[in-house]
Amino acid sequence: MATTYEPIATTTLGTAAASITFSSIAATYTDLRLVIVGTGTTNNTYPLFRFNSDSSSLYSTTRLSGNGTSASSVNNAGTGLLVTINALLSDTIPSMWTLDVFSYAGSTHKSSLATVSADRNGSGAIERAVGLYRSTSAITTVAAVMASSTFATGTTATLYGILKA
């Protein structure tokens, strides 16, 4: 059977970092999947996801969020994929962030699906988001960029490639 789920690159932060970037991504896969587990150096921070180092206003998201009390949905347009507003990085308890980018090497706009699992035993939240990057260029760089503060030491990020055949 063909290999269909491969690690492209992985990193574990040895020092705090304002962003985690995977570059020179080959166009040989069908979809991409990014998995991040970690904390922030400051409580209640969050990353934006950007592609191809593009910080223009080509990104939009629609989020479905639960904060333990109520469910809500909101959309956002901005300079990066904003996949959460409630499920924020803790500075002590690791949370999980996943981002699936579909047909990333194609010539149409790029859709994505994100999840954030950020329970804190008494607080925290869960979110799902659909994202759109309105660029027809193939994605060769994926970055998680902190809106403020930094990812803490020990945060891990792995980018996988998924092949359809």
Next chain:
Amino acid sequence: MANTYTLISSNVLSSSAASVTFSAIPATYTDLVLRITSRETVTQNSIILALNGDSATNYSRTILLGTGSAAVSARESSQTSLIALYDEDASFTANTFNSMEIYIPSYTASQNKPIGIIGVSENNATLARMCDTAGLWRNTASLNQIVLSKTGSNFVSGSSFYLYGIKSS
């Protein structure tokens, strides 16, 4: 490059069972994925997740639940196990099983473990469940055992449980 999404173990029930256990999980992967289709023998029961035999109050969750008529969010803190899916129901349409994926990243890391769960029980009826869960297991031990069980009920024959390991390198 080696395939990194590998089946560790599976269990397709040939008769009803109160629980399913995956033990001696090797520490050679980065993340674990558990994919389940199941149904239960009584009405409105939940699937319970216990890790490493830990029955201390180390589990918590925040959920986002859709029932087909409403969306709600709720939270449970300091629990002795983790509810993975609400109200799997024997009254649901016949021959319809729920589907669920449990994702446990960095399961061998010496840190508290976040857990992502999505479970659905669509059954072409008014009542259904879509439950998205952010779970947390506040235990720094390497995870080597997963037990799924029902409270006062059984998984029916034909329920299937597949545990995969994912390597990051």
